Amino acid sequence: MGSPSKKATVAPGPSDLSRLVDPESVAIIGASDRPGSLGARTVANLLDHSDFTGRPYLVSRTKKTIHGLPCHTSVLELPETPEVALLVVPAAQALTVLNECAEKGVRFAIVFTSGFGEMGEEGKRAEAEMARIGREAGMRIYGPNSPGLCNLNKRIGFMFSPSFHLDQRPGPIGLATQGGGIGRCFLQAMERGVGVGLWASTGNEVDLTVADFVRYYADADDISVIATTMEGIKNGPAFADAALYAAERGKPVIALKVGRSDYGARAVASHTGSLSGAAEVNSAVFRQVGIVEVDDMDELIDTAALFTRKRPTGREKVAVYGFSGGGCAMTADAIGSAGLELAEFSEKTLTRLGETLPDYAAVANPVDATSDILSRPEIGHESLRAVADDPDVGVVLYPFPCDYEELTGQIGASIAAVQGETETPILTVWMSDRLGAGYTELVEGGLVPVRSVRNGTKALQRWIERGRWNLDTGWRPIGTAAPGGEESGGERVTHTEPEAKELLARHGVAVPGSGVARTADEAVAVAERVGYPVVLKVVSARITHKTDVGGVAVGLADAGQVRAGLERIRESVTAARPDVPFDGVLVEAMAPAGIDVLVGVSRDPVFGPVMTFGLGGVLVELFQDVARRLLPLTPEQARALVEEPRCAALLRGVRGGAASDVDALVDLLVGVSRFVEVNGGAVEELELNPVRVLPAGRGVVALDAVLVTSGPLEGAK
Template sequence: MTISPHRADLARLIDPACIALVGASDRPHSIGGRTLTNLIDHSTIRGELYLVNPTKTELRGRRCWPSIAALPQTPDVAIIAVPAAGVLAVAEECAARGVPFLVILTSGFGEAGAEGERAQQRLKEIADAAGMRIYGPNCPGLCNINARLGMTFSPSFPHDLVPGPIGLATQGGGLGRNVMQAMERGVGIGLWASTGNEVDLQVADFIHYMATAPDIKVIVTLLEGIKDGPRLLAALQCAADNGKPVIALKVGKSEYGQRAAQSHTASLTGSAEVNSAVFRQYGVIEVDDIDELVDTAWLFARAMPPAQEAIGIYCSSGGTAALTADAVGTSGLKLAQFAPHTRELLLSRLPDYAAIDNPVDTTAAILSDADLIEQTLGAVTTDPNLGCVLAPIALEYGATTVSLAHTIRAAQQQSPTPIIPIWMSDRLGEGYKLLVEGGFAPPRSVGKALKAVQRWTEWGRWQRAGGLGEARATTPARSPSPAGGTVRNLSELEAKQLLAQSGIALLPAAVAATREEARRIADGMGYPVVAKIASPDVVHKSDIGGVKVGIADGAQVELAWDDIMASVRHHKPQAAIDGLLIEKMAPRGGFELMVGVTRDPVFGHVMTFGLGGIYVELLRDVTRRLLPLRPADARAMVREMRCYPLLQGARGKPPADVAALERLLLAVSDFVMAHSTSLEEMDLNPVWVGSEGEGALPLDAVIVMLEDA
């Protein structure tokens, strides 16, 4: 198991032996009253529950204490349900008493404007000085369903008490409770942490806890914003190291969603592309809506994906079987070829007109024979050539469907291979209820079921390929322009000299201050050459006629000087001009790619790699990774591009020097890490890649550095 310095020891918070409820109330609809009801009537508390209210001596037949200081023992957790104006005083009292954890249900802090933000900052100062941890504020509480403990004011708590192997970590309460209510579909959620404003404890801390919690098998998270990228990465690393899938729904992928998420949580939403790239890199299974999240989590909770990926389909409707087979094919998955003994059993048991090859179409004629269904479904389920069985149910058919549900439950008990019943009808009958009671959580369409299977399969491949691998170094995210620092664009020559000092191969280049010097430099290099404007004020040179390529002799160099200078002075009359950069031209042929690096405000440096030159904006064939790269990352980045078949050699062209390209990506990663405190942005575009053995060379370089004032 891996342990991160960001991980709190949350066991006393999640399963406390002693709890104090500050603000306990006899008003049934108040926060203090609802929390008291959940604790007394619907929870099992291992030890003492102390009620604190200075205006009461007794509540619900229990003694009421005037303060935390007056309690006979120090609680593990103090739940604070007093108005916002009184929270700081209670926090100071808890800090003085040595209470290790506060659960602050009260709203009116960072989400409520400048005054609330100041109060929230003071709350953090109190906690930090005492070594006390804070959960919240502005949160619905913490629900440990596996221990039947609800430190929450939600009136839904007593209705959502199905234990299970899924752990849920969210920031918002509404969407979190929505997932909790998926228990109605047969999904058991053992722990729900909804962290609210995250003044201290964050979603990342609960992911980290669940990564090693023995009662949690699958981790689900809904994220509106990410306050601490390295903290989240440490948690995801721990989950990957312990073989636990993390399924994430990240809100804020569009500009509209980002604005809404920021107004709700005051957290950074980050770039959707970068968030998704980091999730992929760390094996996080990203989904797009709640249904996908629930379907996928349920499948992982049922079974981890086996090495055998092929799918079996068992159905009593020919059209439904064909629809499901189509969905398998369009999902990039494959149908299993049944073993001979499976085909023999199906042939001997099913009618002559039934389809016994995958997909199996039993026809409706056998639906009245439960024993026959169990025998044939059991044969498919135990076939060694498949990893799961889809059992689409197209319609609710009364007693027949009830019998089928019983049969699916019985067949599942005889096989570890998961059966995935798909309930396609809008009519939910007794058969659906039986499947839910059996823990199946049937997806409600073939498409949704196949999305879950696809993600399940892909994560299994990732895991078998080594997963995340060794722990990677991370650097703290940093804002683009800290106070007291200045941002400077290096000249192209400066950028290339810096790259060359790091061992990155480049073509010969030099800056000429005069027309005559330009010609001498070009003569010395040998033709053809490229001429580019050398100016700190011109980044996109070709846009203003600042580049000439294919210059074949000295006379053309002089003409290029005149043309470039005239064009730049016309378009950028105020630009400072150092002269022309004369550079040896890359060999003919090859491919133009690009390598870019930016500093993400949440996660730090991220590399973007893909098709370059004039095509990068047009086709957007790119892939991304958080730095630093491992060799496996560089290899994967090259192969993820849609244009990768072109690099392999197409229509008689020789294969590109992919090995050199991978070395370049690793060298750029090393360069960025060596300059991680100062490098803000980097753009190598185009990068020329020749045929095998010819190498990979950046032809243009833009580097933006932070410099102390």
Template sequence: MESRTASDLTRLFNPRSVALIGASDNPSSIGGRTLANLVEHSDFHGQVHLVNARRERIGERPCYPSVKELPEVPEMVIVAVPAEAAVPALEDCGRLGVRYAVVFTSGFGEGGGEGIEYAERLRRVVAETGMRIYGPNCPGLCNVNERIGFTFSPSFRHDLRAGPIGLVTQGGGLGRNIMQAMDRGVGIGLWASTGNELDLQVADFVEAMADTPGIEVIAMLVEGINDGPRFVRAVQHAAARGKPIVAFKVGRSEYGSKAAQSHTASITGSAEVNSAVFRQLGIIEVDDIDELADTAWLLARAKPQPNPAGEPEPGFAVYCSSGGTTAMTADAIGLAKLTLAPFADGTTGVLRELLPSYASIVNPIDTTTAVLADDSLIEKTLLAVCRDPGVAMVVLPMALDYGEVTAVISRRVAAAQAQSEVPVVPIWMSERTGEGYRILRDAGIAPMRSVSKGVKALRRWVDYGRWLAAREPGFRPALLEAPTADADAPIRTLTELEGKTALRDAGIHVPMAQAARSRDEALSVAREARGPVVAKVLSPDIQHKSDVGGVRLDLSDDAAVGAAWDAIQAAVRKARPDARIDGVLIEPMAPQGGLELLVGISRDPVLGPMMTVGLGGIYVEIFHDVARRMLPLSAGEAKAMLRELQCHPLLAGARGQPPRDEAALVRLLVQVSDFVVARGAAIHEMDLNPVWVGREGEGAYPLDAVIVTR
């Protein structure tokens, strides 16, 4: 059988022959609309075959009763018949050697029932024949750059602005909504909406679009990720090909997650984990559909360049003729911690010569209404700003639509843009979209619709340059290497002593702890420690010892140790009479003045082992100040995690406090990552809380360890 990799979807996008199963002469039916899109509104040059057992002809085209009766085996079939008819037809297609199937039909498991059996039959077709299935329950495929529509949407013929964006969605309606950003000038060359993802998934289309000529940016709307390794491989492939990915994730709240599951039957996963993985892999996450279109189009217009941390960020200019609008836009740029570029002397000279003395010729620019009296000033002054060596982009907010006046301004803006490679980013703030708006749109300068969203897109453009500079091309997530954990394997929680022993055996520094099985043994162990000690209940049934009164600190003599033994026994027996108590754990007290953090490991069912770092003790639950990463963790990623924390100034030495031993903490994070990765799927969870971080040179080590194994 011919090898068919996930990214080998070229002939799905543009096959040599197509059969439409369920072709119809009813223009309002699914089959009728699909036929019209394919033969009337597309520039498809391949063979089109029609399958309908109840028709001999539709128009000038013959109909065949089944795929088996066609004069040739089509490269692709489009299925527009109910599920009970679609399944045997697709089984025939697989046996014949059809390469791809686009299945509009629903009823394959979304609501249970016999659809589950139908879905299983189609999976067998894929496994046994190699035919790839796109859908079911999908609206089809739009290859706008080739003007081909394998879709039943009546909007296809209206949404045909070609361009460099590849769009992958799991929702048909929202996908079409994004497609209609074409009306403000956003060019989308290819759209796939994956439906139930019985076979082909979002990941497969991301990978394919990364290899598709003419597609430079991939926009993605996802409700859930079914196959973590497949998704990660596709995203990393796109990054290697230099194709940025912008994503809008639906299902980030509990309500949205439930809705997404009922809609696509996909696994939504933890929103926090998804966002952390997106950031780590360079996926630019946005908060709504407008931002998805804005950010993707900005990336398509101006490819970000690597910008290492410590280097100055790209500079922006604001160009406007309204003082209030100028100030508002500059304010938004400042609040986003973006940079307004200081102009070179040559730029300032041109502005001073051409604009009136009362205009603002420093960045941000307020040209005043002088440009309305002489519109030629717009092109000359805007072009001077575009050519300034410190300006990466020019933000041009337009507060009002003045009709013909605004149309003249837009023509001048478009003329200036045509002479410069520096993007002019218009922000059309008015609800009225007249001729001026259309001029900008048709010039390829898609106007954004609000200052706040426009500035968000600029911020993400800058941040992506930072990510490019920090990216580790050799990073291979443990998810791709480790065997999948057996969900039915028994789970066991190690005692603190067992957990600390395992960490110490792996070379991780952990304070020496010793079990005391009796009161007298506790006294003897504490004396050997030669300093203040901690006593903690030793029980396989208790993880959170302080919650049941099972911890006593700063015990410096026999009386204190003995009293601690008695108090721990009494408190734990009262709080947990069912728990087995094996004694107490005695270990040296950590020095005063250390900072306490949490280091945790969890195993996401889709995206694999994740590390979480944040403030320790009770603070992690109060402030939710955490950073997350996929494993394995490099020293560079460990440092980046710590810099993300709002509490990082405490590590650096805020308000006169001494700097903490951040280097030791970084080493510990990498060691914990290595410990987990080396054990494959055996580590289910790990909770090192607190991790004590001393002053520089004093080290960093866990004071408690809960390890859950399979």
């Protein structure tokens, strides 16, 4: 898990959800006894298939009794206020019923009903009214468009699913999804031993969100690992803050974010009406706050299950063990391709293996114990234990290429016995489509077999990488940023380059010596003050790409070249943009040679201000070699940002080349972050491209700056 060096500043959430997931009283509004109806299934799941010990109430406008319990025509008629109300009513009645719940003083309302935000603008207006009702009454709303909630560790089901009574395997995983089907998919991994303690499927999230349940799981004693699938994120800073809160409490969050492609984003919009956000930004933020991002459901299940076995340190090396030489070789290849490292056995381990296994067995990692263990399972137990005990082994990957019925059943039982004797996780890979006795033994032994070498290796990779992550206590949401990255509402203003540089310089961002000149004499005076050679650039908030209109002259070495350069710029810009008045030029000292990088800030619609770093100039568009971080940045985070993209090798010095001034670059990134933080939501876009990074000890300098704001800036004239 990594060891935090100091406590983060995240704080507990504003609402306790314990009475939602384990209440003393529940009302089902829309209860029914019509076979196959949602109301009947909801009643059966609570009364027949749950161990609910609280007080149930049924509300029906047409029935006097259901399941032997009296029915009431309205929640207002109940003899007490239920802590939770389950709304199994048509969309047209949902707002009326919610108002009645609010009047009664209901604490939590679970709205199963669909037909709201996912249907368009009218549905979104209805959701806004739902949110208002809940907010004014102090009633938390779960849903709508939700299959409900189930607390499997307590065996309580608030849902209409016909599978609830089948899909019950308690465990240490807290699952939070927005979609019901993929959440059910995770639950049904119980067939290979995955246990879920509580599943929340939050639907359209008019109020309670996945982030609320991540916070709840972070404090829940019966949950140790958090898994989530999301289609959209309603409040980016709140979600990131919840993930840090969980990390602070030693609970990893494993996430599958769908809607990453254009196709997926359109599907998300039609399903829940969620804003999916930019995939690259989502992934960057996830890495920053310690979320383990996965690519599909197999990865989500396999990785979450592995985290329940043991917490990684990030230093784990892998041992491959099996009874098939081909299977072991294939697995070793996958380990190498994933960038993982095979362990090197000690002499003691090699001796134990040599004494236990036949002479023709391969005892160096990977270990091929040969088919002898099929007839002599005791040698498999002893040799596997020797591998697991080796001091260089952090995890064992054990491929099963095929099923031999009772023979592999014996091996599976032996592996489970070894796992009970060692803390080293043994990750088994069941490759065969025949799920025989060996598979059953592995499942019952708690080994949660994965179904392919690729899946096993991917889970290991995610697990070990998360072990290298440390709780980055410097990050916190920018306090003045609106949830969801909403714009400040002010008019968008594009600043001139000299204005932008002057503002940034006040926050420690290094810029060249410069001055603005309208005439040739003024330009020469500035050039002689800052020192030759100089560059001239047209000054205009309406011209961003200056070179496209002939607005730049470089390498001017004396007064004559400065005068001529200014006239060339005036003529070129006037010809290219006759609609733009000529306001003069920025005269700047030419920077020494170095490496050009890009530093940019944009406002993501989900998470707010995000910094992008990579190669500068046109190379950033050609190679797309960039890294991103949610703002604000600490110096440690800024250094990690610099070191992430491939171009970091250039800054370190390649093939004997001089190292660049990375320390000064880190200071510049922190200065930019500070500028954005101080100015809250006013900064819409900021791009420094290029930033010239000079050799070590000589600093950095921002050669160009584009700044777009939508509100007043601190210190602006």
